[in-house]
Amino acid sequence: MLREALTSIVKFHSYLQSRTDARVRDYPLMQSPVHMTTILLGYVAFSLYVGPRLMANRKPFHLNTAMIIYNVSMVLLNAYIVYEFMMSGWATTFTWRCDLIDLSTSPQTLRMIQVAWLFYFSKFIELLDTVFFVLRKKQGQITFLHVFHHSFMPWTWWWGVTLTPAGGMGSFHAMVNSTVHVIMYTYYALSAAGPRFQKYLWWKKYMTAIQLTQFILVSIHISQYYFMEKCDYQVPLWIHLIWMYGVLFFLLFSHFWVQAYIKGKRLPLTPEKSKQNGSTSEPFTVVANGKHLQNGNGHHYTNGKIFMGKVKEV
Template identity: 80%
Template sequence: MQTPIDMTVILLTYVFFAVYAGPQLMANRKPLRLNAAMIIYNLSMVLFNAYIVYEFLMSGWATTFTWRCDLIDLSSTPQSLRMVRVAWMFYISKYIELLDTVFFVLRKKQNQITFLHVFHHSVMPWSWWWGVALTPAGGMGSFHAMVNSAVHVIMYFYYGLSAAGPRFQKYLWWKKHMTAIQLIQFILVSVHITQYYFMEKCDYQFPLWIHLIWMYGVFFFVLFSHFWVQAYIRGKRLPASKSTKEMNGPTQDAVTVVANGVHVGNGHVPQHSNGKIFMAKVKEI
C-alpha cells in the first residue's frame, strides 16, 4: 500500500499474460488437468469471501450503519479499524482472483478470457487500491464490496462443483442463474448508491467515490446484460465452431467424461487423449 506503482505493474503483467504470453506459452502444449487444484482454490475462495462478508457486517452493516448516508469513520475505534482490515482483505482477494485467468490459460480455455473477464479482473484491484489507501473505512462506499463478496461465495461454490467432475454436473442446473445473480448485484449497488443524489443532506467525505461506484454499477450492468443476451438469448455462449474446438476442445457442457477417461460427445464420438473432435471425427494432434 506504499505506492500504486507495484500494483499497476502486477496488473499490467496480468493483462499481458492473459491476452498474449499465456496463450503463446500453451499454444503447442496440451491443456493441463488441474481439477484438484481448482477444487481446493474454489472452496478456499468460498470460505474467504464468506469471512469477508461476515466482517463487513460486523464492521457496521449489521451493527451501526443505517444503509443510507453512512459516513467514513475517521476514528481509531475497534469497529473502524475492523472496517479498515476487512477493506484490505477484500482488496487482496482481487489479486487472488487473478488465478481464475491463470487456470483458464493453463487449461487452454482461451474462449473464456473475454474483454469483460480481463477488464473486470484488472480494473477492480486497481480502483480498490485507491479506495483502501485514501478511505479504508469507506462507510456507504463499502456496500458494493460486501455485496460482491456475497456473490462470490455463490460463484466459487458453483465453480468448485463444476471442477469436481461429471458426477456433480446434475447439480449445476443453475448455471444460467449465475449471470442473473451478477446482474442483481449491480442493481443493488446502483440503487443503494443512487440514494445519495436524492438525500436532502449527506456529508459523505469523498463524494467522488459515490460517483465512481454509481458509474461502476451501471457500466458493469450493461456489460453483463450484453453477455446475458449473447449467451442465453442469442445462444452464442461457447459456440461449437471450428475455431473454438480446435483451440480449446469441447466444453464440459457438450461432453460427458466416462470412467475410463474417454470423452463422449453428443454424437457419441470418442475423443481420446491425443485427439480433438473436428467435424464429428477425431483429429489427431
C-alpha cells in the same frame, strides 16, 4: 520535456504517499500504486500474449484437484469477508443510507479497514482464475469482459482503500460482491469436482442473473445519495464512481445475457453433455464454428493466436 514529465510523476507519487491513510499505510501493496499496477499489467500481458504462447506447443495441464482446493478456499475467504463487513458496520452500526467515512481508530473501524484491505487483496488472488484457463489451454474463456473485470476492479479499489479505507456507504458494493462470489465459487467447486455433480448445477444459467442483481442493488443503494436532503459524505467522487461502476458492469453483463439467452448464441449445454470445467466470471463463450465452450470445456488450440477470447488459427 521528459525531465518535466518525470518531475511531475515524482511529485504526484509523493503526494499520494502523503495522502495515504496512516491506518492502512503498512498493509501490503498499499505503499505505492506502482506495485499493484505492475502486477495488473503483467496479468493482462500473461493472459493475452505470454501465457497462450508459452502453452502453444504444450499439452494442457489437468488441474482439477488444484481447482477444487482453490474454489473451496475462495468460498471460505469470501464468506469471511462478508461476515467481517457485517460485523464491522453493516449489521451493527450502519444505517444503510448516508453512512459516512469513519476517520477514527476505534476497534470496529480498524476491523472495517482490515476487511476492506482483505477484499482488495482477494482481487489479486482471483487472478488465478485466468491462470487456470491459460494452463489448461482454455483461451476461449479469456474474453474482454473477463480480463477487464479482473484487472479494473483491484486497480480502482487501491485508490479507495488508500485514501478512505473505512468508506462507509462506499463499501456496500464490496460486501455485495463478496456475497455473489460465495455463490460463484461454490458453483465452480462443484463443477470441478466431476461429472457426478453435474445434476446439481442446473442453476448455471442464473449465475449471470445473480451478477446483474448485484449491480442493480449497488446502483440503487448508492443512488440514495442523490435524493437525500442532506448527506455530508466526505468524498462525493467515490459516490459518482461507484454509481458509474454499477451501471457500466450492468450494461456489460446485460449484453452478455442478451447474447447468451435471448439471441441464443451462448446457450448452456445440457447436464448430460457437460464435462468438468473450471472457474470464470463469464459462464459461456462461443467460437466461430458454433461449438460452445462451457466454463473451460471445449477444444484446445495448439498453434493459434488469441485476441481477447477469440482464437485465430494460423
